[in-house]
Amino acid sequence: MAEPKVKYDRQLRIWGEQGQAVLEKASLCLLNCGPTGSETLKNLVLGGIGSITVVDGSKVEVGDLGNNFMVDESSIGQSKAKCVCSFLQELNDAVKAKFVEESPPKLIESNPSFFSQFTLVVATQLAEDSMIKLDKICREANVMLIFARSYGLTGFVRISLKEHTVIESKPDHFVDDLRLNNPWPELRRFVENIDLTVADPVEHKHIPYVVILIKMAEEWFKLHNGQLPSTREEKKEFKELLKSRMVSLDEDNYKEAIDASFKLFAPRGISQDVRQIINDSSVELHSNSSDFWVMVAALKEFVSNEGGGEAPLEGSIPDMTSSTEHYVNLQKIYQAKAEADFHSVEQRTRSLLKKIGRNSTSISKQTIKSFCRNARKLKISRYRPIEEEFKSPNLSELQKYLTDEDYSVAVGFYILLRAVDRFAFNYNSYPGEFDGAMDEDISRLKMMAYGILSDLGCNGQTLTEDLISEMCRFGAAELHAVAAFIGGVAAQEAIKLITKQFVPMCGSFIFNGIDHRSQLLML
Amino acid sequence: MATASRTRDLDKLLLRPGHLVGPNFEPGPELRDDLGEYARVLVIGAGGLGCELLKDLALSGFKNLDVIDMDRIEVTNLNRQFLFRLEDVGKPKAEVAAKRVMERVSGVNIVPHFCRIEEKELEFYSDFGIIVLGLDSVEARSYINAVACSFLEYDSDDNPREETMKPMVDGGTEGFKGHARVILPGFTPCFECTIWLFPPQVKFPLCTLAETPRTAAHCIEYAHLIKWDEVHSGKAFDPDDPEHMQWVYTAAVKRAELFGIPGVTYSLTQGVVKNIIPAIASTNAIISAACAMETLKIASGCSKTLSNYLTYNGVEGLHIKVTEFVRDKECLVCGPGVLVELESSITLRKFINILEEHPNLLLSKASVTYKGTNLYMQAPPVLEEMTRSNLDLPLFDLMGKVSKDIVHVTGVSCKGDRKTSSLKKLRVAFKGVVGVVDMDTAGGA
Numbered sequence: 001m002a003e004p005k006v007k008y009d010r011q012l013r014i015w016g017e018q019g020q021a022v023l024e025k026a027s028l029c030l031l032n033c034g035p036t037g038s039e040t041l042k043n044l045v046l047g048g049i050g051s052i053t054v055v056d057g058s059k060v061e062v063g064d065l066g067n068n069f070m071v072d073e074s075s076i077g078q079s080k081a082k083c084v085c086s087f088l089q090e091l092n093d094a095v096k097a098k099f100v101e102e103s104p105p106k107l108i109e110s111n112p113s114f115f116s117q118f119t120l121v122v123a124t125q126l127a128e129d130s131m132i133k134l135d136k137i138c139r140e141a142n143v144m145l146i147f148a149r150s151y152g153l154t155g156f157v158r159i160s161l162k163e164h165t166v167i168e169s170k171p172d173h174f175v176d177d178l179r180l181n182n183p184w185p186e187l188r189r190f191v192e193n194i195d196l197t198v199a200d201p202v203e204h205k206h207i208p209y210v211v212i213l214i215k216m217a218e219e220w221f222k223l224h225n226g227q228l229p230s231t232r233e234e235k236k237e238f239k240e241l242l243k244s245r246m247v248s249l250d251e252d253n254y255k256e257a258i259d260a261s262f263k264l265f266a267p268r269g270i271s272q273d274v275r276q277i278i279n280d281s282s283v284e285l286h287s288n289s290s291d292f293w294v295m296v297a298a299l300k301e302f303v304s305n306e307g308g309g310e311a312p313l314e315g316s317i318p319d320m321t322s323s324t325e326h327y328v329n330l331q332k333i334y335q336a337k338a339e340a341d342f343h344s345v346e347q348r349t350r351s352l353l354k355k356i357g358r359n360s361t362s363i364s365k366q367t368i369k370s371f372c373r374n375a376r377k378l379k380i381s382r383y384r385p386i387e388e389e390f391k392s393p394n395l396s397e398l399q400k401y402l403t404d405e406d407y408s409v410a411v412g413f414y415i416l417l418r419a420v421d422r423f424a425f426n427y428n429s430y431p432g433e434f435d436g437a438m439d440e441d442i443s444r445l446k447m448m449a450y451g452i453l454s455d456l457g458c459n460g461q462t463l464t465e466d467l468i469s470e471m472c473r474f475g476a477a478e479l480h481a482v483a484a485f486i487g488g489v490a491a492q493e494a495i496k497l498i499t500k501q502f503v504p505m506c507g508s509f510i511f512n513g514i515d516h517r518s519q520l521l522m523l
Numbered sequence: 524m525a526t527a528s529r530t531r532d533l534d535k536l537l538l539r540p541g542h543l544v545g546p547n548f549e550p551g552p553e554l555r556d557d558l559g560e561y562a563r564v565l566v567i568g569a570g571g572l573g574c575e576l577l578k579d580l581a582l583s584g585f586k587n588l589d590v591i592d593m594d595r596i597e598v599t600n601l602n603r604q605f606l607f608r609l610e611d612v613g614k615p616k617a618e619v620a621a622k623r624v625m626e627r628v629s630g631v632n633i634v635p636h637f638c639r640i641e642e643k644e645l646e647f648y649s650d651f652g653i654i655v656l657g658l659d660s661v662e663a664r665s666y667i668n669a670v671a672c673s674f675l676e677y678d679s680d681d682n683p684r685e686e687t688m689k690p691m692v693d694g695g696t697e698g699f700k701g702h703a704r705v706i707l708p709g710f711t712p713c714f715e716c717t718i719w720l721f722p723p724q725v726k727f728p729l730c731t732l733a734e735t736p737r738t739a740a741h742c743i744e745y746a747h748l749i750k751w752d753e754v755h756s757g758k759a760f761d762p763d764d765p766e767h768m769q770w771v772y773t774a775a776v777k778r779a780e781l782f783g784i785p786g787v788t789y790s791l792t793q794g795v796v797k798n799i800i801p802a803i804a805s806t807n808a809i810i811s812a813a814c815a816m817e818t819l820k821i822a823s824g825c826s827k828t829l830s831n832y833l834t835y836n837g838v839e840g841l842h843i844k845v846t847e848f849v850r851d852k853e854c855l856v857c858g859p860g861v862l863v864e865l866e867s868s869i870t871l872r873k874f875i876n877i878l879e880e881h882p883n884l885l886l887s888k889a890s891v892t893y894k895g896t897n898l899y900m901q902a903p904p905v906l907e908e909m910t911r912s913n914l915d916l917p918l919f920d921l922m923g924k925v926s927k928d929i930v931h932v933t934g935v936s937c938k939g940d941r942k943t944s945s946l947k948k949l950r951v952a953f954k955g956v957v958g959v960v961d962m963d964t965a966g967g968a
Contacts, residue, residue, distance in 0.1 A: 006598045006599060007602055008602050009602075010599055010603070010800075010802040010803070013794060042605055044804075047602060047803065062529055065629075067531075072628075072629075153816075169839065319738050321735075322737060323735050324737060324783075327737040328737070328783045432539075469542045473540075475539075477531075480532075480578075481816045481819065482812070484579055484812035484815070485808070487808060488807075488809035491805040492805040492806065493837075495803075495805065496837075503840050505841035514827050515828075515830065515845065520841060
């Protein structure tokens with residue numbers, strides 16, 4: 001086996017070779033390489049990201065040795081970007097590592113087109129005005145952006161891009177697509193050929209639960225005008241019926257049928273989530289529509305035509321007690337139906353592509369297949385421009401957070417993290433950055449924070465004195481452990497965005513290092 | 524000037540008074556210096572979490588660290604265990620990890636221990652103020668938990684003595700998920716109090732493997748658990764031998780073809796046979812950082828502590844939850860201990876037999892230690908021979924004729940069909956020893 005495959009084995013088991021290939025093509029830009037930025041990159045370089053560009057204009061100081069593992073005594077006085085970059089290169093020689101010795105705020109100001117070459121920008125420790133400018137640049141250039149900041153025992157991570165669509169969301173728990181309540185003719189025929197009253201006890205206990213449930217449902221229909229059990233009593237009655245057909249107590253297949261009967265009771269047709277996606281305005285295609293939305297448009301047509309209200313069948317079945325023969329045959333029936341559904345969606349996709357003036361083969365078979373297999377699990381995340389959130393946050397949510405005990409510390413930090421930037425803008429240092437003026441800084445920071453809240457029409461009284469004092473005590477310290485935490489979260493989200501697998505977080509993640517009751521704020 | 528100091532950032536937290544801090548927080552340069560000079564932290568495991576933990580602790584003001592790990596570096600570690608390089612493959616993890624961190628963070632001393640956790644004496648563990656766990660097995664966590672809890676003493680009212688409490692911070696990850704927890708034995712639930720959080724792994728029934736295989740994993744386990752023994756009479760299967768793995772893979776492919784089952788790959792074969800847990804750098808970074816922060820808080824009081832169990836899940840969005848679990852007051856490990864009342868004439872041999880039948884213990888082949896002294900050791904043979912002569916002496920005499928005290932026993936305990944090695948704390952009380960027996964134990968079971 002090739003070396004990289006062995007080296008990356010433990011992560012290939014999570015995002016697969018396809019995810020790895022995308023990661024290895026990605027180019028990432030890091031702004032500021034203090035511990036927060038350095039730790040973010042470390043996690044991505046180890047995983048084999050394609051290339052990194054580290055931007056930082058500062059020189060290594062003695063204080064940096066206490067919080068950044070990527071610099072050491074020999075780095076003092078040298079470019080921080082250069083030192084961090086060379087340590088990162090040591091971790092993985094497959095990664096192309098570059099550095100730019102320039103201050104990120106200046107670069108944002110002077111050379112906005114610099115950022116368009118990257119897949120993703122991770123911007124750490126930026127003040128509000130630079131964040132707003134960078135956000136506009138990246139949105140314009142369609143470059144993904146993650147903000148990350150560590151500040152004392154708090155910090156945040158915020159993703160910013162117009163829209164992120166996921167086909168392979170890989171949820172942990174998702175109900176299998178078995179169509180027990182809506183079997184297609186081939187499945188029905190297969191079920192008909194199996195006799196639930198078979199005399200041989202070994203055969204009886206190896207009838208898969210899929211067959212048991214479909215058969216018993218038909219029996220139920222006859223007695224209940226073709227309706228599925230819907231009330232609690234009916235469901236209980238149905239399960240009793242199942243139990244009564246067991247010939248011995250050790251029949252695992254019947255036990256599984258009872259446990260899986262909720263899959264039968266589920267309503268037919270597509271879920272609310274899928275409905276919302278196919279009704280999104282983006283299904284009105286134009287020549288620049290993304291492949292994802294073209295396929296969603298095809299899905300929409302499929303659901304109301306061949307699908308008969310259902311999404312394409314997933315095609316795989318979970319393991320269940322069964323004879324090998326029944327199980328393998330059942331697998332084939334599900335796969336055949338999934339294949340047929342895929343062909344319909346593929347046809348529709350190709351003709352839609354033609355209709356909007358694109359090459360009808362521009363979306364690969366493999367992509368359409370994966371789309372069909374995951375049609376019930378599609379995910380769309382959209383992120384407000386950061387300036388919009390700062391200027392007009394969702395007020396009802398904000399009010400809710402301010403009065404909710406679970407959120408009060410997190411939302412307090414959210415406001416205070418903004419307040420420290422205003423403070424720094426006005427006084428050229430962060431509150432508590434230097435010893436000696438603590439009391440004055442506390443009252444000044446309080447004014448700033450109250451100001452932000454009252455500008456938004458909220459009451460400042462909900463911010464506790466304790467929290468404001470703590471924020472001053474932090475004095476803009478970038479603690480290594482906090483930076484490692486924030487860097488871990490930022491890297492995790494970067495992987496999800498780049499591989500387009502799993503679901504990235506929404507909203508602003510506010511880290512609470514005091515009691516770890518961190519929160520996501522949807523502002 | 525403060526900015527010219529290596530502790531520029533940490534000083535903000537350690538030198539300044541705070542409002543949301545621990546009850547014993549005494550900020551000042553002494554706190555920082557004492558943390559460096561006196562606090563001793565043991566990191567268990569130098570793998571994905573261990574590497575991160577050593578770095579995080581070294582940059583959080585700790586200067587005296589020990590790390591223990593029995594493993595050697597493998598190629599598959601390199602995607603996350605950032606202290607190791609390709610040329611380190613085959614070297615002991617603990618040694619390389621310690622060396623790398625010391626090279627980069629001056630003033631930090633890390634002592635590596637390349638051995639199994641069971642090989643260390645109790646005294647070794649008692650020397651540390653805090654034990655941090657970066658492990659991937661339930662058994663190892665259970666063992667260390669029992670060791671740390673064994674130091675806990677209870678007063679005559681069954682209240683834990685805080686000064687004997689050995690705090691633990693435990694982390695664990697799997698893919699995009701992980702947990703970090705703080706265990707203050709006697710005060711917050713120990714690992715054993717909430718053992719149900721780690722349900723035993725489900726194994727396939729052998730009859731499924733032999734008669735009705737349905738999935739690729741069934742075919743692989745058939746080759747691994749049944750076919751291997753049939754073909755290689757007596758030769759043990761070694762999961763680390765690539766030839767053995769290749770054989771199982773080939774046998775599994777054949778079986779899958781026979782039954783028309785798709786999906787057997789070499790990678791899946793390894794995953795099933797070795798029970799590989801997927802692992803990535805970022806999750807380890809998150810969990811280790813949370814553990815290091817909590818370690819610093821326990822040692823310094825510089826902020827509130829996690830109370831007491833944090834879960835992280837990054838699969839769908841980002842979910843961080845803190846749950847406050849409660850102690851199991853009856854816990855055999857962190858509780859006051861199992862009371863064993865004995866006649867003062869009972870010999871050590873008889874005592875060991877009693878443990879086997881004691882309904883709350885069912886502990887066979889027990890080795891017995893009292894205050895760090897081996898009274899009887901089942902193994903190794905040298906120790907067994909040295910302690911054998913104690914077997915026919917009364918336990919009362921061996922314990923210096925005290926009326927009651929804590930005795931540690933290790934042995935094999937049976938839980939259903941599973942036999943596990945376990946360490947137990949016993950409160951031994953001798954009946955009829957005049958005047959010294961406390962009221963609470965005198966009236967006991």
